[in-house]
Amino acid sequence: MAITLGPNQYGKAEVRLVTVRRDGPVHHLKDLTVSTSLRGELAATHLTGDNAGVLATDTQKNTVYAFAKEAPVGEIEDFGLRLARHFTGTQGNITGARVKIDEHGWDRIAVGGEPHDHAFSRSGDERRTTAVTIRDGRAWVVSGIDGLTLLKSTGSEFHGYPRDQYTTLPETDDRILATAVTARWRYQGEDVDWAESHREVRRLMLETFATKHSLSLQQTLYAMGESVLEAREEVAEVRLSLPNKHHFLVDLSPFGLKNDNEVFYAADRPYGLIEGTILRDDAEDPGPAWDLH
Numbered sequence: 001m002a003i004t005l006g007p008n009q010y011g012k013a014e015v016r017l018v019t020v021r022r023d024g025p026v027h028h029l030k031d032l033t034v035s036t037s038l039r040g041e042l043a044a045t046h047l048t049g050d051n052a053g054v055l056a057t058d059t060q061k062n063t064v065y066a067f068a069k070e071a072p073v074g075e076i077e078d079f080g081l082r083l084a085r086h087f088t089g090t091q092g093n094i095t096g097a098r099v100k101i102d103e104h105g106w107d108r109i110a111v112g113g114e115p116h117d118h119a120f121s122r123s124g125d126e127r128r129t130t131a132v133t134i135r136d137g138r139a140w141v142v143s144g145i146d147g148l149t150l151l152k153s154t155g156s157e158f159h160g161y162p163r164d165q166y167t168t169l170p171e172t173d174d175r176i177l178a179t180a181v182t183a184r185w186r187y188q189g190e191d192v193d194w195a196e197s198h199r200e201v202r203r204l205m206l207e208t209f210a211t212k213h214s215l216s217l218q219q220t221l222y223a224m225g226e227s228v229l230e231a232r233e234e235v236a237e238v239r240l241s242l243p244n245k246h247h248f249l250v251d252l253s254p255f256g257l258k259n260d261n262e263v264f265y266a267a268d269r270p271y272g273l274i275e276g277t278i279l280r281d282d283a284e285d286p287g288p289a290w291d292l293h
């Protein structure tokens with residue numbers, strides 16, 4: 001029997017980085033969680049403990065902080081590209097790098113209706129994300145959104161599904177549709193206005209969720225991805241993971257009351273999990289070598 005080393009990578013996970021741009025009385029915050037991951041000729045350390053080719057994860061963490069000082073962080077995609085290029089460009093045996101960044105939003109506190117210069121409140125659960133991968137000299141950028149919770153109180157039906165001996169779900173032509181969007185979209189190329197693209201992808205998905213009359217969450221998922229690919233040529237592929245946050249009608253008949261789609265029980269688990277990829281058929285296939293997402 002022969003034993004070999006399979007795919008491997010190493011890096012520093014979840015470096016918490018907060019920067020304050022202080023070029024005047026109005027301060028600008030960036031709040032990021034950065035994870036680095038390197039690949040390459042790393043057999044020696046695994047097989048013999050020879051660390052000559054191992055850029056320490058502590059050094060990777062320090063590089064994140066130093067880069068944040070040496071130039072403005074800017075958009076997370078650009079920051080990720082700078083870091084990934086640095087790791088692959090300066091370490092002879094490192095041929096691949098992945099930098100994942102989550103951005104946590106802060107809103108300015110309104111004081112007397114005016115946004116404050118340097119006091120903030122956390123924006124909520126939604127996070128902007130990116131994963132930048134350098135592989136064999138090529139860069140791939142996959143950006144996204146986590147934790148964007150959506151609900152529509154009508155405009156959603158679910159019926160026509162098979163009924164077998166285990167089916168109890170009543171068919172409905174009017175239900176609450178709610179989900180927490182995890183979205184990832186892969187860019188073709190790097191010549192992108194990242195902030196504008198993120199804003200527009202988000203807007204398109206939200207508008208489609210709101211306006212598309214839904215016969216299933218699967219149909220809504222496809223329509224959300226399709227609207228992005230139709231309008232944004234810089235995007236090659238959209239992946240969505242949509243938990244169906246069920247809202248069940250409460251049976252009010254024991255109290256002699258009729259429930260006209262007004263009183264619901266919001267269940268937290270179990271939940272349906274609807275996932276899918278929407279693709280442009282002429283987009284370049286990045287290959288399976290290192291899952292980009």
Ligand SMILES: O=c1[nH]c(=O)c2[nH]c(=O)[nH]c2[nH]1
Nearest residue numbers: 158169215216217218244272
């Ligand atoms: O939009 C839905 N898709 C399903 O596949 C499903 N299954 C289910 O029980 N409810 C729903 N809703």
